[in-house]
Amino acid sequence: MPFCYDYARPALTVDCVVFGYDETELKALLIKRDLPPFKRMWALPGGFVRIDETVDDAAKRELFEETGLENVYLEQLYTFGDLHRDPRERVVTVAYFALVKMSGHRLRATTDAQDAQWFPVRQTPKLAFDHQEILDLAITRLKGKVTYQPIGFELLPTKFTLTELQKLYETILEATLDKRNFRKKILGMGLLEPLGEYTEGGAHRPAELYRFNKKKYEKLSKSGFFFEL
Template sequence: MPDTDHPYTNHVEPALTPDNVIKALSIDNLIFGLDHGTLDIMLIKHRDGISKGRWGLPGGWIRYDENLRDAATRHLSELTGVQNLYLEQLKTFGRVDRFPSERVVTIAYYALVSAEDYSLVAGDNAADASWFSVHELPELIYDHAEILQYGIKFLQQQVRCRPIGFNLLPEKFTLLQLQELYEGILGTKLDKPNFRRKIMKMNLLASCDEKQQGVAHRAAKLYRFDEQAYQALTEKGFSFEI
């Protein structure tokens, strides 16, 4: 049973092995989800400790006997029920006063997913788990707002120079769907003719020779992302840029 008066309890400690954790090093996960053109972030509400009732990024302590990514994956599963995500390391945050009373360094991991594909179930020491629009956030614990802002800017830079957003689309998609995806992540409206001209000039989309079915408006052409074309162009020094 964790001591709720101890400063470390405002992180989620492993319930069965509380002594087998590195208490100066933690993990925080930034799971971004695109939901109908809105960029969301996955948050948990803490159930115990000095942060009880407050929202933060899902994370916690690292065990001595586990790798960093394994710790990130474990906390995500235990706190939200989300599994089988490929997490990439974002940055280490170690400002001296980032954690109350103690010096704690945190390693942030991130992923970008389709929010509608993941139903959250609060578990472990989380009282709740939910998606929030990055534009409508509750007050976050510690320096999590700072970590999140860094993550948003990093994600926006990444989608401008790498086609990482395509995996959030169905296999066959319209140019409008593609534009709405980028607008959601970048948080801005894009000029339609300019966006389409830039995308088509890259030669990364293959026509499916099909149009939308069962839509009330004029059916749009369907495309798919050509991964082989992207890899071949990249080897020749191609630079993806939105």
């Protein structure tokens, strides 16, 4: 059933930059488009916002439909409203970025997507629409945010070693960090719980596993505590 309006209105979509981390590299999840325009080209997962769902819900739904991911960290990034982003017609998109624990989620390609794959964020194929611009902004935002909000943990398994955590930060920040200073600072916040469990299997001393105490962070946060790396 078609709908009619007095004035033409832009279409509204959502697109998600999904970040994952696989022990050495920061990756973004892309889907291969199954439909025109840009058929068979790689793009960010996304799609139209329905009339009866919030924009946030649309982002969650599209993410799930196109990649099978759910219950992930999702945050609004920016709204892209240039005129010719989409060759078909006027489309405004609200971009989101998501952080997922790669180890804990299984991908599946579904609706509208032939395929879904992880790419190193700095070595992606040519992307459809203005998705490269969106990806670049998401990387910048992640880089900026990770030092003053404890969102890095969303990219790691629940249990992790301090070295893994440090490598993650080094990867995102594209910088190297001093091991002792890093540990001093992060442990000094008192947000990491040592588990008394250790990695096994390396030809070297086992590393202790830690867990991020989110509840404690939220409590401290309310009483003025400020996470900063």
